[in-house]
Amino acid sequence: MIETGIPKLDDYLLGGIPEGKSLVYYIYPGVEGNVFGMQTMYHTVSNGRYGVYVASSTDPRMIREQFDEFGWNTDECGDRFIIVDAFSGLIGADSRERYVVSDPEDVNDLTQCIKQAMEDLDGPGVVVFESLSTIMDLCGESETLDAIEEWNQYAMLYDHAMVYNFTAWPYSEDTLLHIKEDICNSAISVGGISERVIFGQYFGILKADWMDVPRKCVLFKIVRPGGIRVYIPKILVTGPFNAGKSTFVHALSNRAVSVDRLGTTIALDHGHIDYRGFTADIFGTPGQERFDPIVKLLSGEAMGVFLVLDSTNAADFVRGKRMLEITMSFGLPIVIIANKQDLQGALTPEEIRKKLSMPTNVPIMPAIATNRDGVFEAFETLVDMVMEVD
Amino acid sequence: MSTSEMLGKVLSDLGKIGEIEASAIATRDGLLMNADMHVKGDPETFVAMSATMLGAAETATSELNKGIPNRVIVETDDGKLVCMGAGPKALVVVLTAPEAGLGLILVELTKAAEKIKKLI
CATH class of the missing domain: 3.40.50.300 (P-loop containing nucleotide triphosphate hydrolases)
Known part of the structure; x- marks a missing residue:
């Protein structure tokens, strides 16, 4: 099991994500949901396992700073915290990361890099996608969907857990449904509510194919430093x-x-x-x-x-x-x-x-x-x- | 635009009249809905206390059949705090700089309270 590090979610998932399985954080627009993937990444790495973070919309240096904001020091994790840089190529910048995607708009290039990183990991770890939606914007919807299936299969070979941050922008109905229901072993919805007069953000399990899904919604709050807290x-x-x-x-x-x-x-x-x-x-x-x-x-x-x-x-x-x-x-x-x-x-x-x-x-x-x-x-x-x- | 964003907009518009250091919208029972803070502090506590003040003021006057107060104004050497009901469920509160003129603030705050009432 690879723990998500999100309070309460691991209990509901009966411990976390089984090795070789995939999970998508299905985030409604307007909610600061990418922290979920970050927290899973940091939790895994700080527990002594390996983590690969696929950066697709932010400069890797900025990403380390974002982790720092939550009090998550990535330097202390040494080489267990790995970034696949699928950003620098977009703006023609140099990269200091080990894995660099030279053309982030080419999904095959990206796949190559991710596979390489998965193979190199010394034991089961987690692969977290900073923003699947950005990859979809760059590479196309159907191309990305095909690629996800390939990545998930590859993860199975090496017992890694795949974790995607996906913001549900208005893509085609089919794409959204596919991501929510089919393509991953589990899906967690992350949304905002305006129920009654208190405004809050919640997460809930939509799907998890290794268990009966509890129908629970949990209010959360993001604190800095600290990350996601049940609120x-x-x-x-x-x-x-x-x-x-x-x-x-x-x-x-x-x-x-x-x-x-x-x-x-x-x-x-x-x-x-x-x-x-x-x-x-x-x-x-x-x-x-x-x-x-x-x-x-x-x-x-x-x-x-x-x-x-x-x-x-x-x-x-x-x-x-x-x-x-x-x-x-x-x-x-x-x-x-x-x-x-x-x-x-x-x-x-x-x-x-x-x-x-x-x-x-x-x-x-x-x-x-x-x-x-x-x-x-x-x-x-x-x-x-x-x-x-x- | 979600209700939450609309409320945020009401507060940021209110901030444009100047000399407002903090403003917030909360439920009558003291839960924060939205805040626009330009000073250091904990908005949750700020609104919980404001709701208590407004509620206590309403109880104090209505116990003696003097009706419901239109607003509660607190003046200190460092500024003013004005708290006002915004419909039956919500309230709005602002904290101003010491030199702020109350007239304009009261007019704008009343308008804001009306808008909030409609939004909720």
């Missing part, structure tokens, strides 16, 4: 007064701000987390009843909810449950944080479950937000639950 636009943190909501938001976040007066949150806590391929914006509500109108206002469109409870203060549990109602959280993935486990008299998660009469499908997890105990475990649990929802 959750809003996670709500709510709970009664003095349960430790702000502390929890700050413990979880890489950076966070709070509107606190006299030691309590009066408006909201806003935090941002970047953790193991996931990124999320976190909204923490005030807990006191007089701020309920603001709680209601800010809780819309959350994708998941943390209910933070002070485990030593059973009297407030009812208020906690009430806050789930105010925030209209029922039906969303909820994780209950049994906070302040280090204090004397803290109830165990099971005792809390009994007192709240919470069904067992709502996890109750122990935590000590002041020293970050349990907060990331809780985050992972909630994210898994959010990802299970379609």
Whole structure:
């Protein structure tokens, strides 16, 4: 298996791309999708395997800079990071790369170069195409389609994985359909959505011929440095007064701000987390009843909810449950944080479950937000639950 | 042109009146839809706080039957922040330079809010 390096996608693909198979990132115009191929390339190379990057629309030096922008240092990968230069020939520039296509408008020339690079690789690797659409523009649609079949067969011989970035410009219907459905073993659609009022970008699996395709769509965000992150636009943190909501938001976040007066949150806590391929914006509500109108206002469109409870203060549990109602959280993935486990008299998660009469499908997890105990475990649990929802 | 691009256009047009250092469109519940930032900062937090302010202001006045505020204006020594509703779902907020005149900005912001309301 060759991992794509895209968070969540490898899980869905049951580990990655099997050796000798091909994958196309089918990118809708207007979406910054070429990063997918770049991330797969860098992930493979940094794992000690070989990667060939077919540069067709950018100068190889610029390409290394593009990788640098994401914090991916290509120099450290030495000769495992190989570029097939199918660009310099276009502008008549000299190239310092080992593989240079002298006439990028001639598909046979390109094929020759790619085959040579595949043969030379010392073990299975990945061949990533910076932009299949550019090659198609230069060499013609049907010529390119034929060539892809040839490249994919060749990859099979040498156990390489083929990865194409393809932007779905208005080519002929047949060409688009062919790329989406026939020509590769798997296809990942990368698009933008304007569903409701939040705008985002998503990816989903269209096809993968070695498995049953899960019908999942994943929102993502591109961060620099970092690359592609699974993105959750809003996670709500709510709970009664003095349960430790702000502390929890700050413990979880890489950076966070709070509107606190006299030691309590009066408006909201806003935090941002970047953790193991996931990124999320976190909204923490005030807990006191007089701020309920603001709680209601800010809780819309959350994708998941943390209910933070002070485990030593059973009297407030009812208020906690009430806050789930105010925030209209029922039906969303909820994780209950049994906070302040280090204090004397803290109830165990099971005792809390009994007192709240919470069904067992709502996890109750122990935590000590002041020293970050349990907060990331809780985050992972909630994210898994959010990802299970379609 | 997608809705997102149209919203971006509204903001960049708004920026042309000058002295606007940052502008953003967000949902009423504080999620960023589009931002045009000329200052360093985190647009997500900027809009989350703006949405809270506008919501709090609306709650404060409507609790006392004084209607819904047309806008929230915040003045500091370093500039001004104006936040305004743009239809029931969205809001628009701008951050200006200290010497910026409010008159023109309010007129243009009201126009922008109308456009955003139609787009969403």
